[in-house]
Amino acid sequence: MKIEPMEIADFKAELERLHGCSFGWALSCCRRDATEAEEVLQTVYLKIFEGKARYRGESSLKTWLFAVIRKTAATEYRRRLLRSLRLAADTSEVNDLAAPFENQTASFERSEVQMHFQGALKTLPRRQREALHLVFYEDLSLREAADVMGVSIGSARQHYERGKKKLRESLTRMEMGYGNNWGRQENPSAV
């Protein structure tokens, strides 16, 4: 059953307003694979258009939309994984799926710090990465992040704290590494 034309128009305006955030969240859910993120977002819009995903006003529209994106991304990932397993002979496709981040890093310019930051994010468990993204990138509260992730607020807080701790450690390690490198470059005879 499709939603009414008036509802579509209303939704379209709201979705357009949230489109940038939605794409960022889809990117995070798809491990920074822009192509996959676009596909996921299209599928989400299709679900809304066909009335398969219906907003009932139980939470904010942004929270609901992000939850739909997260579920759709998980489904799409599973489907792609199955497809790649079926075509196991074609190893290049499997490699593409396993390392989408590396391909994407080449697609647009990033500072070295940003690259390391994204690399550190990638090493985090999915839940922790999601919690950090929702809080820092999307400016959601922990309660809203918990709603999107489909977990309790206590669980979301734990993921957030643990993720932040790990990310901080990894950033400190990275800074120390830079310091050592720069030190070597500045005074090679000191070693």
Added chain:
Amino acid sequence: MEIIGDDKKIRALFSEAKLADAQTTPSFTSQWHRAQSRAHRPGRAFKLSLAAVTALLVCALISLAVWSQYSQPRPTYSAVADLRAPESSKPARVDNVAVDPAPVSSDPTVQRRVRSRVNRSATQANAALIASRGKSTTEATTIDTWQSPTSALLTSQTDGLFKSLPQLNENANELKSFLPGRANEKEK
């Protein structure tokens, strides 16, 4: 949420990533139109789940049909039941009527009517029994006189010669007379 020290750094890094993502974000209109065009695309004619359900349904129907065919009672059992029924029912009916004195009144006409009814039912039971016995006898006779259609092939005209024994004082020529051709020569 309080943001201090490293949190600020993390937030700054996320903001930087957000800016970079904003540059690569596809336009909403194109995404929406693509989604709409996907919605208008005709669905797959063959759905795997539908095919599986149909196959299961067909299997269930076939097994049900087979089961119902084999679970039906055989007609031979009913024939045996028909043959035995009159024998067992006959004395039971008569006894019931004769032993139970309550419904029978002392009036002789009523007694006569009851007796005649009992006699009639007994006669009917006897007739049924006789009919069934006659039927079984006829069937037995039919079975007794039954001959195989190939039994004629087992007999021949010379069966008598093979079944009779020659006498001890007969000579060889006479013995030869058993043969049909020789007998004719001797007569000549």
